[in-house]
Amino acid sequence: MAYASSLDAIGCFGSSVADTGILLHAIAGHDRFDATSSKQEVPNFLSHFDSASSFESKPLKGLRVGLIRETIEDGVEAGVVSTIRAAASHFEELGCTVNEVSLPPFSLGLPAYYILALSESSSNLSRYDGIRSVADSPCILLSLRPNIHTTQHCFILCALFSLTNHFAWLGSISSISRYGNQVYAEELGSLYGDSRAKGLGSEVKMRILMGTYALSAGYYDAYYKRAQQVRTIIRNSFKEALDQYDILISPAAPSAAYKIGEKKNDPLAMYAGDIMTVNVNLAGLPALVLPCGFIENGTAGLPVGLQMIGAAFHEGELLRVGHIFEQTLENGRFVPPIVADSVE
């Protein structure tokens, strides 16, 4: 189901870059039930996963890597920065040239993203109105949108959505499950109000309210329209940087993972954790995130994610670079043994 339609894309998760590539290869391509999916031909993503023993001494020779300066500045945990710098050194060892590159509008991405995402989701969630429902049946599947523009950043809405049953239509129509809470009401207005008040969770309601506000008359120009303009600026700045560099790198988040519930009462801090990834989403680019080290003395010895960003439709290149990086980093420390075996 749709959360923020112009940003939604399937994120492929795997135990290794190769696994992720196999999954992506299986789902990539045009979907005739999704008018926004690309009709561009899908290259063979599976041809990049050579075994580590066959690598040359400088397997990424000549690759130009840009480290986004704004992602290693103030506000980013020191441990994260040092781990990313170490990853950059590893790229150099593999034969890459690594330089810092500036994307000045980077910090605008977070507010722009949340305005657009919440506006769209406030609209997408309108259909949970308590009007239609069918007999209960177990949840079958969630319909997702194959789209090879972005391979990164999957937003799992189930976590946000406190409805008891999710709905799926892939499969037998007659066994669709019920969605939308329904209540008794004397007035149509309260039928909607009560259904949604009871059926939606507090985070969802907060987002719907913010999105509705941003789209309201008198605020549209100040919020939604500005955010769209920012989106264009961000897209252009990424394009400029990717004209000079083959891939861009950054941390996946400004801190290592925080504890469950730690920022529950501080949604802004929680949203701020998305700063590294939402820009890529706004620009509509593919990205690959993989672990590159631990913060040994930090929070709890948790892994730090490295984000690699490629030009539009360059998923193949990202997978190739990511695979080599992963297989050569600390002797493949981050590759689960079973996967490492199968690659060899």
Place this chain on the structure above:
Amino acid sequence: MSYTIFRTFQFHPFLLYPTSILKPRNRFFFSTTTKATQTKVPTSTQSKKLDKIPKDYEAVIGIETHVQLSTLTKAFCSCPYSYGSFPNSSICPVCMGLPGALPVLNSKVIEFAVKLGLALKCNLAFNSKFDRKQYFYPDLPKGYQISQFDVPIAAAGFLDVDIPLEFGGGHKRFGITRVHMEEDAGKLMHAENGNFSRVDLNRAGVPLLEIVSEPDMRNGIEASEYAAELQRLVRYLGVSNGNMQEGSLRCDVNVSVRPIGQSKFGTKVEVKNLNSFASMSRAIDFEISRQVLLHSQGQEDQIVQETRLWEEGSQRTITMRKKEGLADYRYFPEPDLPSVILSQEYVDAIQNCLPELPEEKRRRYEKMGLGMQDVLFLANDKNIAEFFDATLAKGADAKLVANWIMSDIAAFMKNEKLTINNIKLTPEELSELIGSIKGGIISGKIGKEILFELLAKGGSVKELIEKKDLVQIADPVEIEKMVDKVIAENPKQVEQYRGGKTKLQGFFAGQVMKVSKGKANPGLLNKILLVKLNSKS
């Protein structure tokens, strides 16, 4: 099979999908067909005041028309739509607004929009988009309507109309503000004796074009003629059946009144429930007179921005809902659909395939020398115009064809309640018939007899003439024989005639015609008859 109001759905054993039940809201009106209420209502006293609209006020009227497109499938999914089918029998996850389902545009919608845009002489937007118009209503499954907001596919055009002579005649040009694409909503069916309503989503997602006129109309006739011309246009183009009764063409009119000379518009009132051109015209004239009356009594502050309903029964408009400030639809670009980009080649290809439009047809007929009444009769109905043109194409004379169609053929269709497509007469045979009369093969009288046979049973003119031996007698010798016979058989009348009672010529002509079984050439007959009657005097 039980149901609980408001809480769950009533299940129909043959339905995969439920129809929900909810309480109807009186402040919303749902257009229903009023076939049953087409009673003739005497002109009320209120509408009699129409004739006395003070000359110092003028009405300003603008019209929003929704035209349902006759595409095979809906706008964003592959469900078919046909009016009157069983509730919720033509729905799918997309038009039900189920989670996960996404719209995919039917390319025919663009084609039809471009067709109408070109026919209305609009500027086309080569790069337009869809937007979401958001509001909650049970017939709107997604909670928003996919529409076009700030960039309509076509804008700034016009529509030419010839006002019929009985309404004063004249050629008018009405401006078109915009044409945009959108999807229709479902329908609520309010229970007759219950406090619940059911939702039928068959119509949800059916493509519409909304055509917004400039406020160029000044009275009910102009408005209804505009709407009638729009109906003709969509029928000529084949983009819609334009049927008002089925809701394929729906008009909402905005009426305001202002003192003449004032440039500012008066407060506008929207009038709904106009199910025919006649009711549209009457509703507007009623509304104008209502507003003028308030103006002339110094009570113009009683005219408020509201939606009023035309009541066919009482022939008046009543308040349906007052506007509580402007509704905020929170429009924003539809992220599920890519932009609509037209290429010049695409537009040119459609332009080149446009049929002759009603206005062009009328001008062409006018140039043939036909009067405006004939022109309107022939061009107003696409099928009649095609019949007329097909007959002309076979070489028949325009004025003669027009006369035959407008008199005997029209009368026959009216009596038999047939359309020109259902009669057995073909344009080829009508042309042949007219040619046979013109060429003297049959008389006009026989021609008419054959015509009715052709209308009812079909067949060819040549066969009928041969079979019934109806060829006109144009041989003077043969006619002379008949004349001689009649004169010989009626000596008394001959005497009277020769005694000065020349009126009897008609009697003789009739007798000769009778002898010839109607086949004698009347001119020749009369000529010979006169010579014979007068020669022996």
